Amino acid sequence: MDAATLASLLWEGLLQTLYMTLIATLVAYLIGLPIGVSLIVTGPNGIRPAGVYNKVMGFIVNIVRSVPFLILMIALMPYIRKLIGTGIGTSATTAALIVAAAPFVARMVEQSLLEVDPGVIEAAQAMGASNMQIVTKVLLLEARPSLLNGAAVAGITILGYSAMAGSIGGGGLGDIAIRYGLYRFQPTIMWITVIVLIVLVQVMQEIGIKVAAKLDNRIN
Amino acid sequence: MSEHIISLQGVTKEFDTKGGKVVALKDINLDIEAGDSYGIIGLSGAGKSTLVRTINLLEQPTEGKVLFDGENLMALKNKDLNLKRRKISMIFQQFNLLMQRDAIGNICFPLELAGVPKEEAIKKAQELLKVVDLEDRAHSYPAQLSGGQKQRVAIARALASNPEVILCDEATSALDPKTTKAILSLLKKINEERGITLVVITHEMDVIKQLCKKVAVIENGEIVESGKVAEIFAHPKTQAARKLFFPDGENKELEGSSKTSTKHRLRVVYDGRSAYDPTIANMIMELKAPVNILYANMEVVGDEQKGQMVICLADNKEMAEKQKKYLADHGVEFTEIEAEEEE
Numbered sequence: 001m002d003a004a005t006l007a008s009l010l011w012e013g014l015l016q017t018l019y020m021t022l023i024a025t026l027v028a029y030l031i032g033l034p035i036g037v038s039l040i041v042t043g044p045n046g047i048r049p050a051g052v053y054n055k056v057m058g059f060i061v062n063i064v065r066s067v068p069f070l071i072l073m074i075a076l077m078p079y080i081r082k083l084i085g086t087g088i089g090t091s092a093t094t095a096a097l098i099v100a101a102a103p104f105v106a107r108m109v110e111q112s113l114l115e116v117d118p119g120v121i122e123a124a125q126a127m128g129a130s131n132m133q134i135v136t137k138v139l140l141l142e143a144r145p146s147l148l149n150g151a152a153v154a155g156i157t158i159l160g161y162s163a164m165a166g167s168i169g170g171g172g173l174g175d176i177a178i179r180y181g182l183y184r185f186q187p188t189i190m191w192i193t194v195i196v197l198i199v200l201v202q203v204m205q206e207i208g209i210k211v212a213a214k215l216d217n218r219i220n
Numbered sequence: 221m222s223e224h225i226i227s228l229q230g231v232t233k234e235f236d237t238k239g240g241k242v243v244a245l246k247d248i249n250l251d252i253e254a255g256d257s258y259g260i261i262g263l264s265g266a267g268k269s270t271l272v273r274t275i276n277l278l279e280q281p282t283e284g285k286v287l288f289d290g291e292n293l294m295a296l297k298n299k300d301l302n303l304k305r306r307k308i309s310m311i312f313q314q315f316n317l318l319m320q321r322d323a324i325g326n327i328c329f330p331l332e333l334a335g336v337p338k339e340e341a342i343k344k345a346q347e348l349l350k351v352v353d354l355e356d357r358a359h360s361y362p363a364q365l366s367g368g369q370k371q372r373v374a375i376a377r378a379l380a381s382n383p384e385v386i387l388c389d390e391a392t393s394a395l396d397p398k399t400t401k402a403i404l405s406l407l408k409k410i411n412e413e414r415g416i417t418l419v420v421i422t423h424e425m426d427v428i429k430q431l432c433k434k435v436a437v438i439e440n441g442e443i444v445e446s447g448k449v450a451e452i453f454a455h456p457k458t459q460a461a462r463k464l465f466f467p468d469g470e471n472k473e474l475e476g477s478s479k480t481s482t483k484h485r486l487r488v489v490y491d492g493r494s495a496y497d498p499t500i501a502n503m504i505m506e507l508k509a510p511v512n513i514l515y516a517n518m519e520v521v522g523d524e525q526k527g528q529m530v531i532c533l534a535d536n537k538e539m540a541e542k543q544k545k546y547l548a549d550h551g552v553e554f555t556e557i558e559a560e561e562e563e
Contacts, residue, residue: 117316117319120317123310123312123316123317124329125278126276126278126305127309127310127329127330127333127381128302128303128304128305128333128334128381129333130298133333137332141318141321142318142320144320216320217321217322217361217363218319218362
């Protein structure tokens, strides 16, 4: 394979990986963030405890999280095929990533919000803040740095999942690594994709840390 | 409208814990008049923090009524309760400021909750920063402020909603003595100049002495004594009140000399403007029996200057009676200190 073909192959893989990771992370947050918030709000020390909801939702989240991603993706294949017409490729992988990542995101969000000082929440309650105001103006804003760090970790995890999806024809860099590195025994290509993945992870982590620190007013 | 801005009636609070029911408050009855600065003092675990949280219903009482301006807060819907809470501000031991907002952002917060337009809120916040003497720190974040400055921001925030009452939950307990003094005089000024009622929760008698006109002593979830600070200082009726008012004037001395006679101890409280020392000196000369002065000091209590002295009378019971009679005849107010029960 000449350099130009290789470059375009890798470029396409990179774009697919970025596309899958980005879309999956975004949608996983759209689903996981409200779930994470609801777990905190309805928890035993939450601002509106609701034991049954909390237990049921916590249970669902744990179940999805305990299924390894590869197995989850295979299990979901028929349903995804029904839904979007195909069981392989980037779109199918993205759909599976969302299902796998949303509960993970929910737990990350829950952890971040747990760090918010209960005293500050109490102060807001004493000022007559509604529960909605406490969520939007206290919980989410006070936990912002931790949420952003969490988002970087979630993005990296989803990136890793997307590479795994390559083993079953999921598209992206993982797919290239397995097809060329494993099936065609071209370790150079595999190593190149590994290096690209490492760089991607580093960049995401750095951006997460930098942005979180920049937006954290506790330290400066 | 009622003359009492806050009235707790038969308030009881029980907590369900793993070890069973814990009664945190027992049948609390408390009336606070508008404009008062009312102290609630007790040792840790006495229930004072729970008590102050029943006033704005951060803690729901198990039984009883909480009236604010004559209105039963417990009968209100959440939405209406939130409106009332804007009239009852609160400051905390740990300040509880929003760490991600600067000083002015924190002060604007209650206004934002109430839907006040942003420009108006900022203008008001700037005025309040002046009140608490922090104009130059408007854009500092809590992490950049000292404890005293943080509490000033918290006080400005508490004032933002034009409250009728400010609840102070151990507001100075995390501050050093000098800062404590400054914060207390700021609160006192707010009480006097703006007529805002203060409810002051503390375990420190100095806070009560400097800031409050009235006080309730709470022990094991019950109010054991309440009234004007100066009166309770002069004539504490309960052991709990004595313990709090004279942590070292009485009990330490008792401990230290428990082997000698502990029966003939008197606590003499006198108006600071007159001096009773000659009376005691005269008594010693006249009765020819010594009196041991164990402790004496002078301080301002609820705006009145009070002196107190702990004296040990003669060992001889007859002589001690004579001495007591002498003091009584000369118009000296005293209370006998009973030996503390062995624990």
